[in-house]
Amino acid sequence: MASNRGVVYLGPGKVEVRSIDYPKMVNPQGKPIEHGVILKVVTTNICGSDQHMVRGRTTAPTGLVLGHEITGEVIEKGKDVEYLNIGDLVTVPFNVACGRCRTCREQQTGVCLNVNSARAGGAFGYVDMGGWTGGQAEYVLVPYADFNLIRFPNKEKALEKIQDLTMLSDILPTGFHGAVCAGVGVGSSVYVAGAGPVGLAAAASAQLLGAAVVMIGDMNPERLRHAKSVGFEPIDLTKSDKLEELIEAVVGVPEVDCSVDAVGFEARGHGAQHVTEAPATVLNSLMAITRPGGAIGIPGLYVTEDPGAKEEGAKQGNLRMRFGLGWAKSHRLYTGQTPVLRYNRQLMMAILHGRLPIAKIVNATVISLDEAPRGYHEFDTGVARKFVLDPHGMVKKAA
Structure with a gap:
């Protein structure tokens, strides 16, 4: 079986990179799904929202795999995925959304009614957000892929701007x-x-x-x-x-x-x-x-x-x-979670056409997956940086 590693919350002030399960085409309740894809994670960012959990300021359980800001390459897809192909480079909204419910149809994807049995709204790697495994990892499952994911139109050019495009998953639309x-x-x-x-x-x-x-x-x-x-x-x-x-x-x-x-x-x-x-x-x-x-x-x-x-x-x-x-x-x-899909396509175009150098503006700083605990520590001290994890060295290679 293929291996996987991810950033795991172990209690207030403590995260470690550990071996975790390789993703399967099942939802958090163990039900098989065919509408998802498995991504090789190209970039995944440390977010201030993650820091709230790591500081112990939420009810996050120990053992939670962190990370809701994900950009990745499709390496496996379910039989119900029609419009994405193996090898596509995609941006992942931090919202997990079904695309079928009333709120999703109203573009309120931050409060999807079907992806979290406890409340409206789902997210990757976050407390009370449906139990979806986080993406600060080497590989991750993304459900409802045709609805949620946006494929970058030119993979080579996207990799050249990957430090900007990685911000599309959360902080830029937010x-x-x-x-x-x-x-x-x-x-x-x-x-x-x-x-x-x-x-x-x-x-x-x-x-x-x-x-x-x-x-x-x-x-x-x-x-x-x-x-x-x-x-x-x-x-x-x-x-x-x-x-x-x-x-x-x-x-x-x-x-x-x-x-x-x-x-x-x-x-x-x-x-x-x-x-x-x-x-x-x-x-x-x-x-x-x-x-x-x-x-x-x-x-x-x-x-x-x-x-x-x-x-x-x-x-x-x-x-x-x-x-x-x-x-x-x-x-x-x-108030409320940002409905990322309402904005991320137009923001992607602004980036690709040189209108929005967001990586420079937030001072994107690329580190390896193994350096994630250091990134969390430094970010918590208030450094003026946005840490971008590079699990497979693809950002370094593109640079």
């Missing part, structure tokens, strides 16, 4: 979704909370959509320097408790047209409170600075259970939000 939901358009003033990879992707998306000015806030000096180096206006949140003052110093008024939360539930306070965990602080600050009638895109992750929360209510996902402020200002708040 950042784009945040910007679109926030109503970003030509001439918009935009504030993005969080200068990690998703925040940088949201900022790049805002520029692509025509924003006049894009500010990005963080407390990490390295991330702020990098954000400035790739063309965004950095906002140092350690400088003031009031985000309005920091915004006004840049644009002359204490408000923006559009804002994006790319931080999520592990947020910390601003100014003197920047070392204190405050899970609702980003949402509250965005309601304070977003203009009346404006919108807030919230691609940052919020969980139903956070066993590591400092606040008792936050352990069950309850936040101290100033919802009345958002109501009074007629804000529109958009």
Whole structure:
């Protein structure tokens, strides 16, 4: 039998590369399927959402194979797969979606009704998302392949841009979704909370959509320097408790047209409170600075259970939000998993035609599968990098 290795969560702060089962054409309940493909993983990325689990901030079980950002080569397909061929290079949405249910038909693939018996929505290698094995591995099964996968039109050219195209599985569509939901358009003033990879992707998306000015806030000096180096206006949140003052110093008024939360539930306070965990602080600050009638895109992750929360209510996902402020200002708040299939084809074309150098913007850093534990450790320290795993050395060879 063919071998396989993957990145396995072993408890808070600990991941290892271990031997795992080679994928079979069965779903997590053991039922045989014929609509899937087995991929040789070309790239698979470490995501901030993975870090929430590895920090012990979710109910993720030990033994979970991590990884939901996958690009791969088809090496085996079920008899019901009609439109993909062996050897195709494909991008994999992190959403597992059936393509048949009501929500999938409405392009709400982040909340597919058929791939997770516990709740709406499925994902690879993630807690409470249906039990689908993760893709930080050498090989992985992808179900409902004809619906979910997009084949790159030219394999050779795609490999030349693989460090950009690997971002299509999650962070680029997620950042784009945040910007679109926030109503970003030509001439918009935009504030993005969080200068990690998703925040940088949201900022790049805002520029692509025509924003006049894009500010990005963080407390990490390295991330702020990098954000400035790739063309965004950095906002140092350690400088003031009031985000309005920091915004006004840049644009002359204490408000923006559009804002994006790319931080999520592990947020910390601003100014003197920047070392204190405050899970609702980003949402509250965005309601304070977003203009009346404006919108807030919230691609940052919020969980139903956070066993590591400092606040008792936050352990069950309850936040101290100033919802009345958002109501009074007629804000529109958009939350939830990004429906990747709604965006990834047009973003692929923007990359292939040189409009979106996302690998440079998020500082893609390629490492081997065996170096994954080091990548997790360094990413957790706040380095301004997006780690891309190269399980078979194909990225290195293409470079």
